[in-house]
Amino acid sequence: MNRTPRAALRAAVVLTSSVLVVAGCGGSDDGDEQTTTPESSGVVEGSLDDVCAAGAEEGTLIAWNSEDEEAYRNIFDAFSKDYPGIELESVNLRPDDITQRLITEGAAGRGVETDFLSLTQDKAGPLVERGLLDTDVDWTAVGVAEEHVTASNMVRSERxxxxxxxxxxxxxxxxxxxxxxxxxxxxxxxxxxxxxxxxxxxxxxxxxxxxxxxxxxxxxxxxxxxxxxxxxxxxxxxxxxxxxxxxxxxxxxxxxxxxxxxxxxxxxxxxxxxxxDYYAAVPAGAPHPNAGACWIGWLYSEAGRDAKQEFAFKGNVDTPxxxxxxxxxxxxxxxxxxxxxxxxxxxxxxxxxxx
Missing domain, CATH: 3.40.190.10 (Periplasmic binding protein-like II)
Structure with a gap:
């Protein structure tokens, strides 16, 4: 017997105190946002609080992920209690599509349109080969255990x-x-x-x-x-x-x-x-790199893990x-x-x- 499940929901939402829907296959609805964002000098050195303070100055986080829309909204609400001041735009994409879209946009000479990637290790290989990930972030400084940081500077965010x-x-x-x-x-x-x-x-x-x-x-x-x-x-x-x-x-x-x-x-x-295993990364040239690093650091933290377990039923322990x-x-x-x-x-x- 062969049975095929219902098609997975594909959605993209902007998660703030109110919710605004955007297209998962495109960038921001506001075409001027990416062109008017000041160039960043990169992720600041320091603790999670330091990085998140810089992220609040950037003001926006664009996250490409494959999480359930409602679960992501709830996780973000928990994040906002710890680190207010960052508006989160969540674009729902499968890991395959995340990889392909980043490569395609890079080849076309377009600027990077995301600050956060969530994907499996096998989908990350082409991005690593092309130097499309930010390898300069010091994840241990923001609280990530060294054994959960890959050689390509990705953070294991769930297992x-x-x-x-x-x-x-x-x-x-x-x-x-x-x-x-x-x-x-x-x-x-x-x-x-x-x-x-x-x-x-x-x-x-x-x-x-x-x-x-x-x-x-x-x-x-x-x-x-x-x-x-x-x-x-x-x-x-x-x-x-x-x-x-x-x-x-x-x-x-x-x-x-x-x-x-x-x-x-x-x-x-x-x-x-x-x-x-799913891994999180800040892409090279991200428009809001501190916001991306803040989100990753918080998701890895105890508060972030608790929120992911509660709303998405996903943990990050090495062995159950x-x-x-x-x-x-x-x-x-x-x-x-x-x-x-x-x-x-x-x-x-x-x-x-x-x-």
């Missing part, structure tokens, strides 16, 4: 852990496998959801290697005969309804969100925990408390990204019966 999300009304946690290998069991036949795009099983290749991962997926298909559902939320909803018992694309954020909606779902981590001792599989290098991308395509072939 979504992946495990088996299951229906708590239908499955006893004691009956769940403790390893991915133990999932290959006839008792789960026809009750396990997988994503046709390979999500997020492709990340297992970062620990096991590609050959072992593909062998695993083929044996899982043969023994378990999984149900193919595209999209983490779509698959999880079939589990919540009892149509299926568990999903291999059980993301911590979506599971927490459905729990908040009263769904009987829980996440169970195995011996390897795939993790999807329930998964202590497990090995985390996440993209950290361009080589990791290439391996994961190639493996995802090969896994997709397996689910489609082409391999």
């Amino acid at each position: 979504i852990a992946v495990g088996l999300s299951y229906n708590t009304d239908e499955v006893d946690e004691a009956d769940l496998p403790s390893t991915w290998e133990e999932l290959i069991d006839p008792k789960w036949k026809g009750e396990v959801v997988v994503d046709p795009r390979g999500d997020q099983l492709q990340l297992l290749s970062l620990v096991w290697g590609q050959d072992e991962t593909l062998d695993y997926v083929r044996r899982l298909r043969e023994t378990v005969e999984p149900v193919v559902v595209e999209g983490a939320t779509a698959g999880l909803l079939t589990v919540a309804s009892g149509e299926n018992l568990l999903t291999t694309n059980g993301r911590s954020a979506e599971t927490d969100e459905q729990q908040g909606n009263g769904a009987p779902v829980e996440i169970h981590y195995l011996d390897v925990v795939p993790a999807v 408390e329930e998964a202590q001792g497990a090995e985390v599989a996440t993209i950290e290098t361009e080589e990791d990204a290439a391996l994961a991308t190639e493996t995802a395509a090969l896994i997709s072939d397996v689910w489609a019966g082409r391999s």
Whole structure:
């Protein structure tokens, strides 16, 4: 069975004390704003308070992100209580589109139209290669731990852990496998959801290697005969309804969100925990770089993490408390990204019966 989820909402909003909608595919509604903004000398040196004070002088923050509109508004409201004086224009774009748009605008000789980027490491590679990220910001000075700053000066802003999300009304946690290998069991036949795009099983290749991962997926298909559902939320909803018992694309954020909606779902981590990391960066030549750095520093702070967890159900812990001792599989290098991308395509072939 193949099911496709509803199309994701695409929106762009200006978040202030009032809300103004702008087009996600373009820049600011006010065509003069970018041309009249004074050139900045860059991000000031100093603490988060120092950077945010400079950001308030700039007055505006343009943020390209893929967050839910309502969640982003709520997170920004929490930010404004700590650092008032900055108007936030949020443009909703997928990570793929963020990368392509920044490259296209740069090639066309147009000025940078954003102060903040949120994207995954594999989408950031082309930006790093072209020198499109600000590498001069001292993130440790604003409170970011050194281990969460990449060599390209991006800040890890969230980590979504992946495990088996299951229906708590239908499955006893004691009956769940403790390893991915133990999932290959006839008792789960026809009750396990997988994503046709390979999500997020492709990340297992970062620990096991590609050959072992593909062998695993083929044996899982043969023994378990999984149900193919595209999209983490779509698959999880079939589990919540009892149509299926568990999903291999059980993301911590979506599971927490459905729990908040009263769904009987829980996440169970195995011996390897795939993790999807999102990174934040200030682009080189940003019109309001201090505002961008202020936003990133605050999102990384305890207050920012609490707000993201409350409104977007997204955390930033290295390993979930329930998964202590497990090995985390996440993209950290361009080589990791290439391996994961190639493996995802090969896994997709397996689910489609082409391999």
